[in-house]
Amino acid sequence: MQCRFIIYRFDPEKDTEPHYQTYVIEAEPTDKVLDCLNRIRWEQDASLAFRASCAHGICGSDAMVINGNVTLACQKLIRDFTTGGNFVIEPLPLFKVVKDLVVDLEPFFEKYREVKPYLINDEPPPEQERLQAPEDQEKIEPALACILCASCTSTCPINRADSDYLGPAALLRAFRYLFDTRDTAAGSRMADLDQESGIWGCKTMRWCTDVCPKGIPVTKCLTQIKSAIKKKGKSG
Amino acid sequence: MDQRYDVIIVGAGLAGLRAAIELGQDTRVAVITKVFATRSHSGAAQGGIGAAISNEEKDSWEWHMFDTVKGSDYLGDQDAIEIMTRDAPRVIYELEHMGVPFNRTAEGKIAQRAFGGHTRDFGAAAVKRACFAADRTGRVILDTLWEKSVQRGIEFLHEFHVMSLLVENGRCCGVCVYDLSTGKIHTLHCKALLLATGGAGKIYKTTSNAMASTGDGLALAFRAGAPLQDMEFVQFHPTGIYKLGILISEAARGEGGVLRNKDGERFMERYAPTIKDLAPRDMVSRCILEEVRAGRGIDGKDYVHLDLTHLPQEEIGAKLAEIIGFARTYSGVDAKKEPIPVQPTCHYMMGGIATNVEGQVIKNAEGAVYDGLFAAGECACVSVHGANRLGCNSLLDTLVFGRRAGKTMAKYIHTVGWPKVSETLEKQSVQKINEACNTSGKERIGAILADMQLAMMENVSVFRHKESLAKTLDTLAALKARYRRVALTDKGKRFNRELMDYFELGYMLDLAETITRSALCREESRGAHFREDFPKRDDKKFLAHSVVSLNESGQPFMWTRPVTITRFEPKERKY
Numbered sequence: 001m002q003c004r005f006i007i008y009r010f011d012p013e014k015d016t017e018p019h020y021q022t023y024v025i026e027a028e029p030t031d032k033v034l035d036c037l038n039r040i041r042w043e044q045d046a047s048l049a050f051r052a053s054c055a056h057g058i059c060g061s062d063a064m065v066i067n068g069n070v071t072l073a074c075q076k077l078i079r080d081f082t083t084g085g086n087f088v089i090e091p092l093p094l095f096k097v098v099k100d101l102v103v104d105l106e107p108f109f110e111k112y113r114e115v116k117p118y119l120i121n122d123e124p125p126p127e128q129e130r131l132q133a134p135e136d137q138e139k140i141e142p143a144l145a146c147i148l149c150a151s152c153t154s155t156c157p158i159n160r161a162d163s164d165y166l167g168p169a170a171l172l173r174a175f176r177y178l179f180d181t182r183d184t185a186a187g188s189r190m191a192d193l194d195q196e197s198g199i200w201g202c203k204t205m206r207w208c209t210d211v212c213p214k215g216i217p218v219t220k221c222l223t224q225i226k227s228a229i230k231k232k233g234k235s236g
Numbered sequence: 237m238d239q240r241y242d243v244i245i246v247g248a249g250l251a252g253l254r255a256a257i258e259l260g261q262d263t264r265v266a267v268i269t270k271v272f273a274t275r276s277h278s279g280a281a282q283g284g285i286g287a288a289i290s291n292e293e294k295d296s297w298e299w300h301m302f303d304t305v306k307g308s309d310y311l312g313d314q315d316a317i318e319i320m321t322r323d324a325p326r327v328i329y330e331l332e333h334m335g336v337p338f339n340r341t342a343e344g345k346i347a348q349r350a351f352g353g354h355t356r357d358f359g360a361a362a363v364k365r366a367c368f369a370a371d372r373t374g375r376v377i378l379d380t381l382w383e384k385s386v387q388r389g390i391e392f393l394h395e396f397h398v399m400s401l402l403v404e405n406g407r408c409c410g411v412c413v414y415d416l417s418t419g420k421i422h423t424l425h426c427k428a429l430l431l432a433t434g435g436a437g438k439i440y441k442t443t444s445n446a447m448a449s450t451g452d453g454l455a456l457a458f459r460a461g462a463p464l465q466d467m468e469f470v471q472f473h474p475t476g477i478y479k480l481g482i483l484i485s486e487a488a489r490g491e492g493g494v495l496r497n498k499d500g501e502r503f504m505e506r507y508a509p510t511i512k513d514l515a516p517r518d519m520v521s522r523c524i525l526e527e528v529r530a531g532r533g534i535d536g537k538d539y540v541h542l543d544l545t546h547l548p549q550e551e552i553g554a555k556l557a558e559i560i561g562f563a564r565t566y567s568g569v570d571a572k573k574e575p576i577p578v579q580p581t582c583h584y585m586m587g588g589i590a591t592n593v594e595g596q597v598i599k600n601a602e603g604a605v606y607d608g609l610f611a612a613g614e615c616a617c618v619s620v621h622g623a624n625r626l627g628c629n630s631l632l633d634t635l636v637f638g639r640r641a642g643k644t645m646a647k648y649i650h651t652v653g654w655p656k657v658s659e660t661l662e663k664q665s666v667q668k669i670n671e672a673c674n675t676s677g678k679e680r681i682g683a684i685l686a687d688m689q690l691a692m693m694e695n696v697s698v699f700r701h702k703e704s705l706a707k708t709l710d711t712l713a714a715l716k717a718r719y720r721r722v723a724l725t726d727k728g729k730r731f732n733r734e735l736m737d738y739f740e741l742g743y744m745l746d747l748a749e750t751i752t753r754s755a756l757c758r759e760e761s762r763g764a765h766f767r768e769d770f771p772k773r774d775d776k777k778f779l780a781h782s783v784v785s786l787n788e789s790g791q792p793f794m795w796t797r798p799v800t801i802t803r804f805e806p807k808e809r810k811y
Contacts, residue, residue, distance in 0.1 A: 013730055030479075042682025046734035047726040051271075054446040056482045056562060058375065059275040075565055098417060099731040105272070118383040119335030128289075129332040131344035137337060138554075144337055144369065144376055145557070148274050182335065215561070 001085055003027045003078065005036060007048065008090040011099050018097070020088075021045075029079035033066055033087065037073060050101035057213060060147030063154070064101050065090040070151045072213045094154040108150045111166050115174040115192070120185035136181045143176035143221055145214040152208035152218055158201050165201035166193075168208035168218050174199075175221040178228065190229050199225045241266045242649045244411060244426040246398050246453060249278035250374075250631060251613025251638035252432035253381040255595075256390050258642025263649065266424070268393045268413060270448060270736070273382050277434050277446040278634065281374025282558060283487035284349060284366025285331075285635075286628040287324035291345040292364040297321045299356055300365065302804055304629060307353045307516050308586075308622025309763035309773065310806035311466065311781070311799055316593050316618045318802065320629075320636045327635045328367050336380045338369050339555070349555075350490040353516035353626040359811070362514050366628040371485050371558045374631060397736050398452060400665045401429070401609075402657055403460040406599065408609035409655030412665045416736065419729030421669055423662050427652055428645040431457060431589060431597075431611040432638065439744045439751070440582035441686075441693035444476055444483035453615040455743035457589045458750065462597050462606065463785035465617040465797065466587035467747070468754035468765045471625055472698050474520035476581025477566055478539040484559045484578055486627040489513045491552060493544045495524065496575065497532040503540075508811040515811045518624040518764040521580040521698055534577060541575035580698055586625050586764065587754070588617035590783060590797070595641025601783075601797060608648070608655070612641040619781065622799075623763020672742075673735060677721030681737050684718050687711075688741075688748055696752050701768045705756040712749050719745060750792065754782045757794050775806050 003025055010018035023040045034052055041048050050073070052062040057075040064073055067081060067088055081087065095103035146169065153159050153167035166174075171193070178189045193199045199222065208218040241264045245252045248269035259265050269276065288295035300321040305312055332338060332346060339347040348364040356363040369376045385392075395416040402410040402423065410425040433453030437445025458464050474495070475484040489495075494502045494513050507523045508515035515523075528538045544552055549572045553560065556571075563571040589611040590598040596605040613634040620633055691711045695704040719742060726734040760774035761767050780796040787793045 011728055011730060013728060039682075041733065042680065042685075046681075046724075046737075047728055047732075049731040049733055053271050053275045053448045054277065054280050056280075056480075057565070058280050058372075058558070059271070059277070059446060061271065061275045077566075099728075102731050113386055116387075118387040119380075125329075125333040128329055129338075129346050132340055133344050134340040134342065134347075137340045140337060141370070141554075144372060144379075147279075147375070176337075177335075180335070180337065 001027060001029065003036065003085040003087060005040060006086070006088045007100070009100050010097050012097070027078050029077065031078050032074050033076045033078070034062055034073040036078070037089070049099040058147060060149035063092055063149040063151045065092065070155045070211050072149060075213050092150060092154040094160055105150055108153055108169065111170040112148070112173060114166065115170050116185070116189070117173045117177065119177060119180065119183050121182055123184065130182050132181055140176050140179050142216050143172050145216055146172055147214060149213060151211050151213055155207045155211045157205060157207060158203060162197070162201060164197040166198055168202070168222065171199060171202065171222050171225065172216065172218055175225055178225060190232055193225060194229050199229065239424060240654070241424065241426045243428045243430065243645050244268060244424060245430045245432060246411070247276070247432035247434060247613070248273035248382070248392065249276035249432060249434050249613060250377060250381060250634035252430065253385055254635050254638030255430050255432065255612060255642035255645070257381065257384055257388065258639050259646050261388070263646065266391045266393055268396045268398060268411070270395060270397045270416070272394050273392055274378060275448070276378060277449055278631070279375045279378040280444070280446065280483065281631055282371040282483060282485035283490065284351060284368035284373050284628040285328065285377070285631040286351065286354060286365045286626070287328045287367060287632065288321070288365060289325045289328055289346065289348070289367070291341055292348045293356065295356065295363055295365055297324065299358060299363070300324065300354070302358050303354050304620065304626055305804045306359070306809055307624055307626040309624055309809055310779065311619070311622030311762060313619050313800040314802040314804065315800045316620050319593055320620050320632060323636045324632055327632060331377060331380065334380050334384055336369065336377055338367055349487060350514060351627045352486050352489065352514045352520070355511065359510070362511050366487070366490065368487065370554065371487055371556050377631065397739065398456060399669050399739060401456050401460045402661055402665060403606070403609070404658060404661055407607035407655055409657045412669060414735065416731055419732055421666055423666065425655065425657055426608070427649040427654065428608045428610060430595070430641055430645065431615055432613045433615045435585045435614040436744065436747050437582045439689065439692050439748050440697065441689040442476060442481040443582040444473055444481055445582065450740040450744055451585070451615070451747045452740065452743050453611065454588055455746045457597065457611065458746060458786065461786060462599065462609070463590045463783045464587060464750050465590035465781050465783050466619060466623070466754070467750045467784060468758050468782060469586035469623050469763055470582060470697070470751060471517055471584035471586060471764050472521040472580040473517055473583035474524055474580050475542050475578040477562060478577035478579050480566055481581035482562050482566055483581065483583065484542060484562065484576060485556070486517070488542060488544060488556055488559060491555060492547050493542055495520070496541045496543050497527045498534050499532060503527055503532070511811050516624055516626060519811065522766060524580060525698055539577045539579040542578045543575040544571050545573060545575065582697065584625055584630060585614055586617070586619070586621040586623065588615050591616045591618055593618060593640065594644040595637055596644060601795060607652070610641045610645060612637045623765060672738070673724065675722055675724055677723050679718045679721045679723060681722055681734065681741055684715050684722070685741055688715050688745060692748055696755055699766055699768055700755050702756065705752055708752045709749065709756070712745060712752065716745050750784045753792060753794065754784055758782055779806060
């Protein structure tokens with residue numbers, strides 16, 4: 001079928017304003033949107049810039065806005081849309097555009113680094129593995145599917161209003177380590193998160209959960225952080 | 237960014253990151269990666285990492301070693317395989333201590349599952365050896381190692397593409413890189429350089445590999461004069477999603493899934509009576525295509541079914557969450573209720589840059605090494621996988637030999653001074669790149685790429701033959717001629733992907749030729765290399781590594797290196 005791709009173009013080196021450029025290609029209903037972008041680049045316009053790598057929703061490179069929704073270009077097929085073969089493609093909101101669909105994710109990773117995204121445990125490890133009950137491992141399991149594609153953080157309305165807010169992706173990572181029974185820094189982690197720019201920035205709007213391409217219950221995980229901090233506050 | 241580092245690591249997958257972590261805090265190290273670190277293809281690994289830690293069933297490293305040797309069709313070097321399988325339990329505990337969130341047994345130990353070709357008692361029956369985190373084992377290990385690097389403050393040069401190595405008088409002294417975000421070319425000097433760039437699956441039309449898997453490190457080393465070993469051995473994973481090649485992990489069969497032909501028959505029972513669907517990948521891929529050739533593909537087409545419908549739904553929903561999602565998104569199939577259409581997909585390069593067990597790149601038949609040049613992971617050939625890699629041995633390979641390369645480099649940099657890089661070499665390299673950027677013609681990168689991928693898929697994949705291989709060499713020569721007439725149309729500096737595509741295609745054309753040439757020379761069938769005109773293994777003539785390198789006039793020539801055999805004499809390979 002014939003598809004029209006209306007794509008956001010902006011090269012800060014030579015453009016003063018962003019503009020939209022239209023490309024027409026033949027595509028199969030089972031083609032991914034990413035396949036179409038690749039074809040446009042290879043067959044029509046090599047200067048179109050976007051990021052992509054694994055092409056099956058596991059590396060997190062190609063989050064962008066397709067027909068108004070934040071999603072992964074490799075995870076959506078042409079047949080998933082009911083827009084009569086018309087596609088408007090734009091870069092992720094919130095971040096500065098480097099070129100076309102490529103945005104500067106450094107602020108995203110800066111927030112991520114703030115939550116100390118690594119296991120803290122200074123006790124000498126045993127000779128073999130540390131034991132962990134399967135139900136304890138399952139508690140952090142939902143967060144392990146995160147691919148750092150930035151879909152949630154770029155969508156979150158709080159993030160758009162408050163640039164200090166850690167945002168759902170960084171908080172989800174905090175969740176992953178806070179509830180890992182092998183981590184010994186829960187106290188200081190909770191103190192770090194117990195702020196308006198931390199966990200209390202979350203107003204349970206659930207946009208993060210709706211948009212997550214990996215189906216992670218982000219809001220639910222963030223709510224568990226809130227409960228843990230409240231419980232700790234009560235117990236002094 | 238500095239101009240000078242003690243160590244430069246190219247590639248931020250598991251091998252590169254593990255090496256970086258091994259280097260002391262006082263070492264100036266930069267990790268160069270053309271994609272953001274967490275986008276590295278190690279993150280796509282699904283099923284598990286092998287180690288005989290006996291958490292579920294009695295196991296031993298000797299059985300793991302035997303399975304790996306037999307799986308390699310006796311082409312793996314047994315000294316290297318022994319190092320890897322003996323080191324495996326330590327690797328697992330180290331990962332666990334770093335924070336890798338493995339699945340657990342009821343007693344809280346690391347859970348293990350069955351995997352293709354892994355057995356107890358030297359082949360008696362399948363054994364649970366693969367340590368795993370659902371079906372995202374690579375993802376969680378990559379995240380953990382990256383986060384460890386963040387904690388350590390390791391410097392990353394993200395979205396930098398390597399265009400050439402600076403190698404002079406047998407010493408590697410740096411790299412020429414292209415900064416994708418600015419379009420600037422830089423030369424960086426170092427005492428030691430590690431290539432950890434992963435695989436090259438994009439040479440083939442159907443692959444499980446990422447767009448970034450274009451074999452850069454292999455081609456860079458080859459062009460700098462280093463030998464590539466066992467390049468004909470390309471693994472086709474039996475279960476890629478039909479038409480797309482997206483990986484459906486062997487864990488699906490490890491958890492009890494079975495392959496069925498159009499009659500619903502579990503055909504692997506006929507081919508491998510002992511371990512059936514858990515036979516090694518080379519065999520299962522051939523069996524699928526044999527079924528297709530015999531007219532037993534689904535609807536007479538070139539695929540079969542992977543059936544998970546008889547398994548406990550809740551359990552596989554959790555343990556195989558990712559692949560169930562892939563089947564739903566890309567095939568529209570609910571894998572809990574209907575079978576997944578699958579066919580073999582290009583997955584892994586057993587061959588690569590010839591190295592010794594310390595990660596040093598070898599330069600000649602005597603085993604002499606380059607100064608300052610190292611390689612680890614999929615781009616290297618130690619060789620632990622020989623003619624066919626077993627599932628869940630690749631993550632292990634990256635971590636064992638990434639660490640060893642890190643250790644070797646840590647010592648090495650204290651024994652040498654800074655290299656003197658001759659200005660001519662540097663200028664020549666930059667000039668070459670500039671010339672390439674200003675090429676003019678009418679050919680398009682995408683068209684040449686598609687032609688190469690199709691030719692390799694049709695003629696140099698699971699089944700091979702003298703005539704089709706020879707024909708492919710001609711095709712590749714013609715494609716190279718077209719490559720020299722490519723028109724580069726994007727004249728912008730920022731995020732110029734076309735330039736990266738152009739270099740990647742050049743790398744892949746060189747590698748496609750080494751694969752085809754090596755396949756033509758090996759007139760026998762072994763592991764993943766099956767010659768229809770020579771269907772038997774021939775140990776008398778071919779129990780040796782094939783090696784290809786450039787001669788003084790820049791032409792590829794073939795030679796061999798002996799295989800190291802210590803504990804297990806070659807036998808007929810039956811499962």
